[in-house]
Amino acid sequence: MICRSYFTRSSNALASPCKSRNQFRLFFAKNPANHAHFQESYLALSIIYARSENHCIGDQGLLPWNLPDEFASFNNITDGKAIIMGRRSYEDHNCVLPNRLNIVVSRQVDYLLPAPMILSADLITALQIAADYSSEYFIIGGVKLILEGLSQASRVVETIVHAEVKGDTFLPPMDFSHYTSEIIEHHQVDEHHASAFTVWQHTRA
Numbered sequence: 289m290i291c292r293s294y295f296t297r298s299s300n301a302l303a304s305p306c307k308s309r310n311q312f313r314l315f316f317a318k319n320p321a322n323h324a325h326f327q328e329s330y331l332a333l334s335i336i337y338a339r340s341e342n343h344c345i346g347d348q349g350l351l352p353w354n355l356p357d358e359f360a361s362f363n364n365i366t367d368g369k370a371i372i373m374g375r376r377s378y379e380d381h382n383c384v385l386p387n388r389l390n391i392v393v394s395r396q397v398d399y400l401l402p403a404p405m406i407l408s409a410d411l412i413t414a415l416q417i418a419a420d421y422s423s424e425y426f427i428i429g430g431v432k433l434i435l436e437g438l439s440q441a442s443r444v445v446e447t448i449v450h451a452e453v454k455g456d457t458f459l460p461p462m463d464f465s466h467y468t469s470e471i472i473e474h475h476q477v478d479e480h481h482a483s484a485f486t487v488w489q490h491t492r493a
């Protein structure tokens with residue numbers, strides 16, 4: 289069950305009257321001696337993104353491609369789960385992605401979101417809210433949140449769009465040598481898809 293008191297814009301979750309298990313997570317986060325427990329509590333975090341061959345993920349606030357089946361794959365994987373996104377990524381689609389708990393991270397305390405979206409002032413609060421909603425939850429972009437969440441994530445679902453594209457938002461090359469990697473989908477060019485794409489799943493070994 290979702291604890292409403294986490295739906296505030298405060299980043300100080302300890303001030304919340306909520307007596308959920310997430311308070312213990314925050315306790316671990318604030319006590320370095322319990323760091324191992326803290327790490328364990330985030331094993332359900334996954335990261336999902338798509339990037340081009342030249343590591344581009346966005347252009348002028350939008351995706352730099354139109355690949356309906358890639359979006360369908362994203363929808364299937366995240367269906368029913370909590371998803372966490374940066375404010376600019378939210379503005380890309382500018383609506384609630386259905387059948388998911390949509391959490392937007394922004395430092396703007398007055399940023400307006402349509403219900404039932406949730407505004408979070410930082411990633412750690414967003415992770416706590418997400419963990420109360422679904423056993424697995426996703427960071428879906430953009431760059432800072434992906435990089436901030438990477439060390440806590442148990443898997444990364446990475447779509448490689450087989451094209452060099454122009455854009456303004458890039459992820460640095462990632463080292464997945466310490467993960468077990470497998471292809472879970474490959475899509476060829478067709479009349480609706482100008483580029484082929486491959487979906488990789490990297491699971492922490």
Ligand SMILES: NC(=O)c1ccc[n+]([C@@H]2O[C@H](COP(=O)([O-])OP(=O)(O)OC[C@H]3O[C@@H](n4cnc5c(N)ncnc54)[C@H](OP(=O)(O)O)[C@@H]3O)[C@@H](O)[C@H]2O)c1
Pocket residue numbers: 336337338339344345346347348349350351373374375376377378380393394395396399409410411428429430431432433436457
């Ligand atoms: N290819 C993909 O898989 C994919 C996925 C997602 C997005 N995209 C694309 O990527 C672009 C957007 O990504 P982006 O990296 O530029 O921006 P972003 O991460 O979506 O949004 C950046 C904003 O999020 C907030 N934010 C991020 N980290 C935060 C933190 N730790 N604490 C508090 N607030 C935080 C800040 O909002 P405030 O400025 O409001 O404080 C920041 O300015 C778009 O073009 C989008 O289409 C692509």
